[in-house]
């Protein structure tokens with residue numbers, strides 16, 4: 001059976017890598033890896049870390065690409081690939097434009113589509129934008145829904161997806177994390193070990209503009225008020241983020257700005273961190289498993305499990321909330337301890353295996 005595995009951006013590569021590697025071990029599966037390269041450098045970083053070479057690479061990324069041009073170019077290019085390759089099954093992960101375009105391209109060619117990390121919902125089409133729409137739309141066109149948690153399965157049932165089409169697998173981000181965290185990890189950036197480390201990432205489209213400036217102002221004040229702290233911030237290359245972050249934060253002595261880190265140094269940075277401040281989906285899933293508290297720079301999340309367990313807290317792109325909550329975790333050991341518990345609500349490291357089992361049954 002010819003299975004095409006799609007990757008477009010950094011998180012898709014991280015979360016698809018365990019699936020690709022597990023499928024490649026199956027005698028019944030002919031695996032083809034398609035990179036849309038919606039991200040270029042950040043995708044390549046991850047693919048080379050996991051030793052996966054794409055069979056097809058569309059090299060689609062353009063600087064500061066708009067959603068419409070990206071979607072339109074993807075649809076045309078993906079359709080050509082599907083026509084040429086004629087896969088029996090196509091898989092994609094998550095809620096990026098690559099995933100939505102691939103689900104639609106498969107629907108038009110009547111090729112069954114498997115959605116990895118299915119069923120995440122905020123129930124608000126504007127947040128996150130455009131990801132909520134991408135995953136809802138892809139979900140309508142999906143044959144196999146690989147839901148990471150029971151709560152994501154419940155979301156799909158609420159939308160009328162049939163029970164037998166949904167498998168709770170755990171999130172493959174934990175498979176990737178366990179594969180990586182077991183290795184010798186080096187950060188490769190010199191830090192002052194006498195200072196507590198706060199790791200920051202931010203890239204959400206709905207935060208572009210004023211909300212992102214609030215985030216930067218809060219980080220600046222936090223750094224200025226706490227000289228015993230250093231903030232490490234690998235800056236996302238999206239110009240809407242990068243230009244502002246460097247403009248507002250590069251002069252602050254205890255804030256280190258750098259390019260996106262390779263996956264394994266980033267895991268090393270997470271493990272060294274006292275606290276993480278982020279709007280990333282993947283980081284919200286990984287950090288609890290490593291026992292690091294996360295303040296999420298969003299007003300809502302499609303990943304409620306860690307919030308319910310009290311190890312992740314939503315602070316929005318809100319200057320006061322970011323400052324107050326971060327300061328509390330720096331000053332109050334009890335509050336910190338309550339959030340720094342190692343829990344893994346998103347997976348047990350066997351997500352890829354469960355996905356393989358479902359596809360194997362289909363193939364038999």
Ligand code: UD1
Nearest residue numbers: 009038039040041042043062063064065096097131237238
């Ligand atoms: C995309 C996804 C988002 C995901 C995020 C993960 C969409 C609409 N957005 O957001 O869901 O959470 O990736 O990081 O699918 N760029 C580079 N080099 C890279 C990557 C990006 O220069 O390796 C720059 C380019 O100027 C590019 C821009 O970032 O045009 C935006 O990339 P895009 O994939 O459209 O959006 P992201 O904000 O990265």
Ligand code: UDP
Nearest residue numbers: 011014234260261262263266280281282283
């Ligand atoms: N990550 C990385 N280098 C970095 C920042 C993040 O490898 O400098 C990893 C992180 O471990 C997580 C993933 O990238 O697995 C999250 O990607 P991102 O935040 O870009 O996207 P999201 O998860 O929000 O879709």
